[in-house]
Amino acid sequence: MSKIVTFGEVMLRLSTDNYRKIQQSDIFRASYAGSELNVAVSLANFGEQTYFVTKLPKNILGDTVISVLNRFNVNSKFIKYDNNRLGTYYVERGASQRPTKVIYDRKFSSIALAKSLDFNWEQIFKGADWFHFSGITPALSDELTEICFQACVKAKEMGVKISCDLNYRSKLWSKDKASEVMKRFMPYINILIANEEDAKVIFNYEYSDQSSIDMKSYEYIIREVFNRNSFDKVFFTLRESLNSTINGWSSISCDKQGISRSKKYDIYIVDRLGGGDSFAAGIIYSELKSYCTKDQLEFATAASCLKHTINDDFNLSSVEDVKNLLESDGNARIKR
Amino acid sequence: MSKIVTFGEVMLRLSTDNYRKIQQSDIFRASYAGSELNVAVSLANFGEQTYFVTKLPKNILGDTVISVLNRFNVNSKFIKYDNNRLGTYYVERGASQRPTKVIYDRKFSSIALAKSLDFNWEQIFKGADWFHFSGITPALSDELTEICFQACVKAKEMGVKISCDLNYRSKLWSKDKASEVMKRFMPYINILIANEEDAKVIFNYEYSDQSSIDMKSYEYIIREVFNRNSFDKVFFTLRESLNSTINGWSSISCDKQGISRSKKYDIYIVDRLGGGDSFAAGIIYSELKSYCTKDQLEFATAASCLKHTINDDFNLSSVEDVKNLLESDGNARIKR
Amino acid sequence: MSKIVTFGEVMLRLSTDNYRKIQQSDIFRASYAGSELNVAVSLANFGEQTYFVTKLPKNILGDTVISVLNRFNVNSKFIKYDNNRLGTYYVERGASQRPTKVIYDRKFSSIALAKSLDFNWEQIFKGADWFHFSGITPALSDELTEICFQACVKAKEMGVKISCDLNYRSKLWSKDKASEVMKRFMPYINILIANEEDAKVIFNYEYSDQSSIDMKSYEYIIREVFNRNSFDKVFFTLRESLNSTINGWSSISCDKQGISRSKKYDIYIVDRLGGGDSFAAGIIYSELKSYCTKDQLEFATAASCLKHTINDDFNLSSVEDVKNLLESDGNARIKR
Amino acid sequence: MSKIVTFGEVMLRLSTDNYRKIQQSDIFRASYAGSELNVAVSLANFGEQTYFVTKLPKNILGDTVISVLNRFNVNSKFIKYDNNRLGTYYVERGASQRPTKVIYDRKFSSIALAKSLDFNWEQIFKGADWFHFSGITPALSDELTEICFQACVKAKEMGVKISCDLNYRSKLWSKDKASEVMKRFMPYINILIANEEDAKVIFNYEYSDQSSIDMKSYEYIIREVFNRNSFDKVFFTLRESLNSTINGWSSISCDKQGISRSKKYDIYIVDRLGGGDSFAAGIIYSELKSYCTKDQLEFATAASCLKHTINDDFNLSSVEDVKNLLESDGNARIKR
Amino acid sequence: MSKIVTFGEVMLRLSTDNYRKIQQSDIFRASYAGSELNVAVSLANFGEQTYFVTKLPKNILGDTVISVLNRFNVNSKFIKYDNNRLGTYYVERGASQRPTKVIYDRKFSSIALAKSLDFNWEQIFKGADWFHFSGITPALSDELTEICFQACVKAKEMGVKISCDLNYRSKLWSKDKASEVMKRFMPYINILIANEEDAKVIFNYEYSDQSSIDMKSYEYIIREVFNRNSFDKVFFTLRESLNSTINGWSSISCDKQGISRSKKYDIYIVDRLGGGDSFAAGIIYSELKSYCTKDQLEFATAASCLKHTINDDFNLSSVEDVKNLLESDGNARIKR
């Protein structure tokens, strides 16, 4: 069992039911999620020892977040508290040609208002093997950028490997600011995870439509990103958005051995939120288990394929579930 | 903002949940709908000023209909009341090879028993730009046929343009009667909307199966219908019923410039009821905004494609939603 | 109306809702089902007179089973009672690449503990035309094997025709034991129903993956099974498990006239449990109505195609529903 | 087991959930009920052989009614069919000081349009011990009045005992007409069941408020009703409507031995519809089992007390449940 | 029809279902409410012309608020928009000895950040008869205090009568600040509404427990408040909190004629939020209809009694519903 630390925001997710629009909904389904928590939960489901670091309001909602972490075996002992708020987001599930819409209400949350002194990284990283964060965390505030940077410096110093998922969110910061800030982090990162679109934003490639996949352009960019930085490995997820109901899902990697491509899954989507996070968890797990890069790619792609079939953000699949998918070619025969 | 009047029946719709058969259902989802109200609601969502004309029972159900109209910004001031009943219909949602079933219980409703004196068309049409009705309204009773006819005469007299969706319902009248009655209305109609099947019934073409689309036959019929009548434009929706889960959906038009064909959408259906009505609303909106016929066709087809992804009869899409679909090619990428 | 007797276990089925995993579910949908009851209910829906024979606990759950049988017109007068338990099973509905999981909790049930003296087959079969059981019933206990065998002997003696669905369940017995026991039953059976996989287990052919269909191998095995036994007819269902959401579904038969193949349906699955049972019911119904083998095959395949679109195990389709599907080619046009 | 025939209307009942007003409800709970069917179902739950006579539309709703009767062991073989409609009613459940509201939509139903020739009472009453109807049935139409009258004449002729629950419904007919018509039936009736209010309407006593119970006035009226008619026994239910949440519930009887009074129950109401019908069923059951009048009164009052704690119109209590209440004094200790 | 303006905040209300604690809830019921909107909706249900003034975010949630106002006939034309957030609050419904808990997440909302220039009171009050606000509105920010004050000054200037409900919220400001600020408003207010507790806070009386009602102390305080200020009338609601399930509910008034007391209702609570607001609406309605003070008191108390029996904050009762309660003494007999 490795010890893995993730750092970021957790929010209350309020989702409409049965493809209803928000305007039609007098019920919301409630769950609690956030990019880095999603990674931690998936790794805990894979059997790893995980710690999620954040700041929460000290009220019933904050308490409920803790019970969610407990339930999924994610350690909460480094979490801090104040009297601000828990961010929320609303998910209006699309169908067919109608897109899913996500509305964030995350400003002024406890984590967004956190201070550098809240987190003692030396203590947090004691005995840790891995640190993961996404581009959302530094985007929450300038202070968070600094906190994240301090974490990276300390992790590197203490020999803790670092993965980062670029996760660009246009509602949180501009492309220019994101690019400028995120580039500061790159020297500290061992494994970079991204989708093509975010990679283009951060590394200043030109944008093109993602709905069909231009494999050549993908390979060009991932090679460039790998060559111009000091990463051990780079992984890109490739989402082919046919419509809200069916997506193609695959990935590519680049390391010193060159480029690999995963199998592609055509997925009937139950819930696509957390898809990228479950891919990151698959990469971290397989890295810690010393899979070769190609096997990593297949493991993480299969894991995140399964995530798309599970409600809410968390990937509740076990390593066994992922291996069954890898062995079965996705026929999903009934298990009696 | 144009002023648009629609006239017809509104019913309580009782739908089974989650593909359950009526026999399995101890719950029905309740909504309120009717072909011409569906058109009015969609136009109101597009930002137009709409009036729905009907007759309702003066009881809690009638009051609830009014609150539904209010909610969707449809003006109810020309609605009349009595002590009869609100029609109902039951929807058993099919799946895959199992067809959706609709059971109507609409006889003896307040609107079916309405009298000519209930509606003062001169007053109703004051300042109006458009009048819309479907073939369901004259089918409700002989008196309704006359009321509808009076409305058309008055609209023409007052310079109000008229659209009609043929909407043949075999439970309400025979093909022969429908054909005979509806032909009386044709000289008053500026824009005719239909599906191929209804056009055949009303204009006495031979019937053939709709499950795959014979484009040649469609073009022949629409041209004939246009040539032998005085319409400004004719629009046909083309539904390719692959099964209850997926339908092909497109449309063709015919005007003096000839025939146009829309893009075809393959739709994973959430709810197909009201699909034709949302097409009619798209046509009326784009007509009032002076789109060219081809753009009208694409706008209305995209609008009604979105309707199929929304629960209940109403198209809750905005003009912006429709334009996003037209620009995105249906990839439905998530909106954060 | 023919009189048909089926014999086996009925259980409480607890299913998660809306693709949730068991771990995520604080609600289970409850229904009552079992292979041979499913057959009886489908035949009752086809208008036949059916009797279901089992043993139940005398408590609220046993009483509820009786009210379910009443509701679906299945006669319960030969059912016996004790103070043991009703078996349960849990269904976690999969989606896309995630398989459906079924967990059985059926040990020590009233029927599994039944004794030979509980059932007076002479009385039960008086006036009966048909007896059906599946390979699950003899697998419940050694005593049940004997009871089943006694039933077959008595049925044959009284001129009651017998059908058997192999229905191998690896949780109940080993392949070797199943093969040994089931072969004892073969001489009594008029119509054998199976899927390829179960046929291989029982008749000792080598196993290969079922996810894509190797038609040649199927034809070889069904011919072998027919030739080496004394059945009137053999029917195999062929499931192409593309994923949890879409399955191909067809069937083949073998009798003295040789092999026939049915149309194949691509099914968007609502609920696949009871699919095989509804096929068996279609075969029995069409046999009793003297359909030719090819028509039987098509009828039973269409019937069981519809079952996949209906929640819970029972096929609630009528003969008319099945005939509509056969005539419509599955386009599932709306029925108003 | 006695054979009991009841005659009347069955409707689809649509109820709001969780005290919501109709205006707030996008869900209705569906069940099927009607005064005389409620009586039949309760008697079937008591173990009696019951037949319900009515006329239904031949559609999915009519079929579903039949499956409901099957489920509760009520024989449907004398039911007739046409192509009219099934009546519906809407129940808005009140709470505390807010009254429950019931909206009927029952006009033009199949039973309301039934004809005298639909029912062969000689055949229906063959071997019957008891006939029950309520004042609702003759109120449905003049033809129904005659049919009901023919049933009473034939029942008397064939020695079948008759009970009638006055059940005055002001929406169906005026007090004057109800009084005039119902009095024609009185000579045929062995057991009369009513509440004070209905008795006053039918037998022309002055009306006063029912919210608190004036026992003296009750006793005076029941004695008068008994003395001036030829009934064997008269039973009145006494409802003390404290508010929508709590009702007092008791009853009094009058026969040749004089007046008896039952225990009074203070009931926290789950669903009060069908309360009077369950009382009638208790009276009929206990009459057929030859209880003394006082025991009848207690049995029927306890039975109908339990009904108030059960959702929907049917009393699903068994004789054992009723006896447990009679013995326990209503403490409702948990049964493990 | 009078024209009434109310001014304040509207929030998304998220309530747990069926007495579940927030920690146990994976579903929240969604509605939209706020003290002054609740007053406006109730007055609209009474048939008055109402305007609700606030500031909303321009997103799906803001749009949904508008559709809620439309639905309940509350005019939204003076509402302003920005890109901040809609406040939310969470309601954990208590039961018996367990209290209901409300968690507010209302900071940084669009209305809390509104500026003086957003509202042109001269235009808003044109033709208005009444202006209502509660102590929550000035508590939202210092700017809101000023805006509210400007509104009062302008209203007085234009002859618009003013009512204020003290509505002290300890989460928003201290007792001292509330007292200081609210006293500035008093000279402008015609009708003051409060509960005893808030009156004590604002007018600096000593606090005592509210669970049982000390009528003498109430009368003393209301008289003092009336005598020491220039109000036309003062109304206090009196809540006897027996437990979460049952509350006593009554009110007292003081004007030049002295003190009056209303009837007391013992209420089985469905939802107590909005209870005070519905009382305020009853007072305003009856004032505009020139009821005498005692009749006002009874009307408003009955109206707000009914509110407690209705889910969510809005009082959906009509004037007729209130009058029925006043005439029936709360027996809540079923309405068929």
Added chain:
Amino acid sequence: MSKIVTFGEVMLRLSTDNYRKIQQSDIFRASYAGSELNVAVSLANFGEQTYFVTKLPKNILGDTVISVLNRFNVNSKFIKYDNNRLGTYYVERGASQRPTKVIYDRKFSSIALAKSLDFNWEQIFKGADWFHFSGITPALSDELTEICFQACVKAKEMGVKISCDLNYRSKLWSKDKASEVMKRFMPYINILIANEEDAKVIFNYEYSDQSSIDMKSYEYIIREVFNRNSFDKVFFTLRESLNSTINGWSSISCDKQGISRSKKYDIYIVDRLGGGDSFAAGIIYSELKSYCTKDQLEFATAASCLKHTINDDFNLSSVEDVKNLLESDGNARIKR
């Protein structure tokens, strides 16, 4: 924080919703509970360190139990696994005069089949302060009796204090056997918890009805039980079962200082299962915190009063919630 060990069975609880009878339910609410787990969860909610010892099946249901324990901070590290089953029980929630019914299906569960070697009590009790079990655990099998006895012997040896809740279950063993077995345990027990009825069974007093409370008889029995055994303290809960909706709830204690009585709560019940267990948890907590006996009694009674207002078996109240109730006298004023 004290370390507390509890030992017993956990089952899947399947409850009907909204007062529905099992026969009416197509949905069950799922939770996981058992007397000793309920105690552990309540103590964990009070902030104590708790360990629950049992044996579970190694399947999805067993895994889900573990995630439930995690969620509520109950340590599962001493739990053993096999391939048997998880017991289930069905709860049909009563109302008013209709009793709640519980049907157990717990035979042949993993824990009932556990062996002495499964549990190393020396290891389990290392550092423990308290051991709790109820009379259900030894009743599960003769082997469980021995295991329980070994646990008591070892606890005593290691200085771990022991509490026992008699919890007699007539479905598991006879009164005679229960009395004989349980008496063997008494010398090891420091704190005995019971209700009057169970005490009578185990200590051979005569039985009388529990619906009204005869305080004298209670005092007599508790004194006798205390005097004739070596307990430090004895606590009895007193339930006055007025009906299924309202219960009186109080308790008495006996120790060397004599008898104390708690305040009595009249509770509107949400869910009474687990009521006794939450009382036991309150006693253990207050004992470990060195409350005086009278304060213990009040704390545990208030804690268990709150439990009755919470769905499912667990008392989710915090120490602060209990103290608020003790201070507020149960008025349950809203917490904003």
